[in-house]
Amino acid sequence: DQQVKQNSPSLSVQEGRISILNCDYTNSMFDYFLWYKKYPAEGPTFLISISSIKDKNEDGRFTVFLNKSAKHLSLHIVPSQPGDSAVYFCAAIKGGSQGNLIFGKGTKLSVKP
Amino acid sequence: KAGVTQTPRYLIKTRGQQVTLSCSPISGHRSVSWYQQTPGQGLQFLFEYFSETQRNKGNFPGRFSGRQFSNSRSEMNVSTLELGDSALYLCASSSGGLRYEQYFGPGTRLTVT
Numbered sequence: 001d002q003q004v005k006q007n008s009p010s011l012s013v014q015e016g017r018i019s020i021l022n023c024d025y026t027n028s029m030f031d032y033f034l035w036y037k038k039y040p041a042e043g044p045t046f047l048i049s050i051s052s053i054k055d056k057n058e059d060g061r062f063t064v065f066l067n068k069s070a071k072h073l074s075l076h077i078v079p080s081q082p083g084d085s086a087v088y089f090c091a092a093i094k095g096g097s098q099g100n101l102i103f104g105k106g107t108k109l110s111v112k113p
Numbered sequence: 114k115a116g117v118t119q120t121p122r123y124l125i126k127t128r129g130q131q132v133t134l135s136c137s138p139i140s141g142h143r144s145v146s147w148y149q150q151t152p153g154q155g156l157q158f159l160f161e162y163f164s165e166t167q168r169n170k171g172n173f174p175g176r177f178s179g180r181q182f183s184n185s186r187s188e189m190n191v192s193t194l195e196l197g198d199s200a201l202y203l204c205a206s207s208s209g210g211l212r213y214e215q216y217f218g219p220g221t222r223l224t225v226t
Contacts, residue, residue, distance in 0.1 A: 032213045043117070043203050043217030044156075089156065093213045098168035099146035099161025099205075101215060106155065 003027045004092050006104035015113050019077040023090030023104055026071065030092040034101065035064060035075045037086045044089055048075070080111045115140065117206050117218035125224045131192040134221045138185050138206030145187040146215060147179060150201040159202075162187055163209050191223075199225045 005024045013019045021035075031052040036044035050057040050064045050073070057064050063076045077084055090104040118137045126132050138145050147159040158171040162181035179189040185206075191198055201222050205215035 034214060036217075041219075043119075043205075043219045046214050046216055049212075049214055091156075098163065098209075099144055099207070099215070100158045100169050100171065101146070101148075101156075101205075101213075102158070103148075103156040 001026075002105075003030075004090055004102050004104040006088075006090055006107045008107050009105070010108040010110070012110045012112060013080045015082055015111055016079045019075075019080045019084065019109055019111065021075040021077075021088050021090075021107050021109065023073050023075075024071060025073075025092050027092070027094070027102075028071070029094045030102075031095040032093050033064070033066060033073050034091045034093075035062075036089045036091060036103075037084075038089060038106070039086050047088075077109075080109075082111050082113050085109055085111050117204055117216055119202075119204050119218035119221050121221060122219065123222045123224075125226060126194050128194055128196060128225055130194050131190060132194060132223060133188055133190045134202055134204075134223075136187045136189075136204030136206075136218060138187070138204075139216055142206035142208055142216075143185055144207045144209035144215075145181055145185065146205045146207070147187070147189050148203045148205065149173075150203060150220070151199075156203070159189065194225045196225050199223060 034049040035047045038044045087106040091101040146161040161169040181187045201220045205217045207215045
């Protein structure tokens with residue numbers, strides 16, 4: 001039973017345009033959400049996070065939106081750059097849970113010059 | 114600040130053998146989590162240690178074990194290796210406080226033949 005779902009295995013975007021990566025979750029006990037980027041042969045790199053008490057968090061070109069009623073979050077990258085090409089993972093964790101990040105299966109983003 | 118380091122980076126073992134992987138967290142981080150990444154299952158939580166105590170454990174057989182030392186360095190051990198244990202094993206560290214961000218190492222690629 002997948003508690004965190006990334007339904008798009010891949011996404012292709014033109015350089016300079018917006019990339020929107022989506023993530024759905026089923027467990028209403030999750031209260032913290034994170035996005036990671038992963039290049040081949042490297043560990044995931046933390047990008048941005050959001051607490052369930054917020055609906056938006058912004059860090060430079062990256063913005064995460066959270067819609068709790070829909071159990072949906074999205075990561076916006078504006079403007080997209082070729083170096084953003086990687087696999088993006090959405091993760092969630094329950095409050096008080098020790099270390100147990102629940103990951104989606106990832107979305108491979110390709111940004112074309 | 115130095116990142117999370119994992120050794121070795123690559124390992125080839127034979128079915129039935131055992132293996133020990135090592136992880137050094139970011140300085141000052143007291144929580145270390147371990148994950149297994151496979152193409153089919155994605156990133157799955159193995160266990161988490163904080164101040165030398167296992168606080169949380171994922172749904173893996175008892176062949177998978179770990180420990181943490183007083184300097185926060187951690188090891189994980191897999192006994193009686195099976196072909197299905199071939200995976201990328203990732204270690205992540207965090208401060209263990211109210212923020213849930215985890216920072217990953219590059220991983221150890223284990224191949225079981």
